[in-house]
Amino acid sequence: MGLRGRWGGRAAIALCVGAGVWLLVTALRDGWGRADPVASVFGSVAGLAALVLALRAIPAPRPPVPRPVPPEVPEWWVDRDEADAVVRAVRRRTRRWRSGGSVAITAGLHGAGGFGKTTLAKYVAAQRSVQRRFPGGVHLVTIGRDVRGPAAVAAKVAEETRLITGDTVETGSDPERAGNHLGSLLAQRPRTLLVIDDVWEHEQLAPFLRGAPHSCVRLVTTRKT
Ligand SMILES: Nc1ncnc2c1ncn2[C@@H]1O[C@H](COP(=O)(O)OP(=O)(O)O)[C@@H](O)[C@H]1O
Ligand SMILES: [Mg+2]
Structure with a gap:
């Protein structure tokens, strides 16, 4: 709640307390018959004011x-044995949650450049069974070699947070803080799949793995094992 909302709430409480005190004092001094109509008018005004202030304090819904539009499977796609296994792995994470079991939160694809990791990750993201399983959306996050150093990683996390959730809260240049913020937002969303593509360093990945263990599955591609 913002400053205005907080002061609005206090003013409404003050009005209600004022109405109560007025009623009590008048009733003790002049008797209940005199206090009753005054209190009714005062009480109604206080109630209406409280309602107006309370309504103003409710933040506008975002x-x-x-x-995101699902990626298209390219015409030149040649089926690979791993494809269905990865689709199953990503979907299985959510099935295990329902039975209450503990889960590893990340599935990984690793291999040299040109191995087909990005293509495979996009194929997985494009599957209708995967799209259906993640009502919060399947989001492709491309990292790449150039995102280096804490400030650049934090900026990347903030940018993706905005794209995924619409949230624009400033989290500064600390990747951990930015990652915690993203994790807390993901935890409030319907099940979401993050496809985190082209990771080069652990530091680039760590912030994207924070929080939301029950509502976010991460599929990571990296050259490193
Ligand atoms: N399943 C596939 N079928 C046909 N061609 C593929 C397939 N996977 C990858 N390729 C080819 O290999 C190239 C590199 O794949 P990419 O997914 O970008 O590799 P990586 O992400 O591992 O560097 C693609 O541009 C495409 O030409
Ligand atoms: Mg790639």
Whole structure:
């Protein structure tokens, strides 16, 4: 609640308390018959004022962030044995949550450049069964070699947070803080899949793994094992 909302709430409480005190004092001094009509008028005004102030204090609902358009499987796609295994692995994470079991939160694809990791991750993201399993959306986050150093990683996390959730709260240049913020927002969303592509360093990945163990699955591609 903002400053205005807080002061609005206090003013409403003050009005209600004022009405109560007025009623008590008048009733003790002049008797209940005199206090009753005054208190009714005072009470109604206080009630209306409290309602108006309370309504003003409710934050405007954020417009829903549209789900990303699923990637298209390219015409030249040649099926690979791993593809269905990865689709199953990503979907299985959510099934295990329902049965209450503990889960590893990250699935990984690793291999040299040109191995087909990005193509495979996009194939997984494009599957209708995967899209259906994640009502919070399937989000592709491309990291790459150039995102280096804490400030750049934090900025990347903030940018993706805005794209995924619409949130624009400033979290500064600390990747851990930015990651915690993203994690707390993901925890409030319907099940979401993050496809975190082209990770080069652990420092680039760590902030994206924070929080939301029950509502976010991460599929990571990296050259490193
Ligand atoms: N399943 C596939 N079928 C056909 N071609 C593929 C497939 N996977 C990858 N390729 C080819 O290999 C290239 C590199 O794949 P990419 O997914 O970008 O590799 P990586 O992300 O591992 O560097 C693609 O541009 C495409 O030409
Ligand atoms: Mg790639």
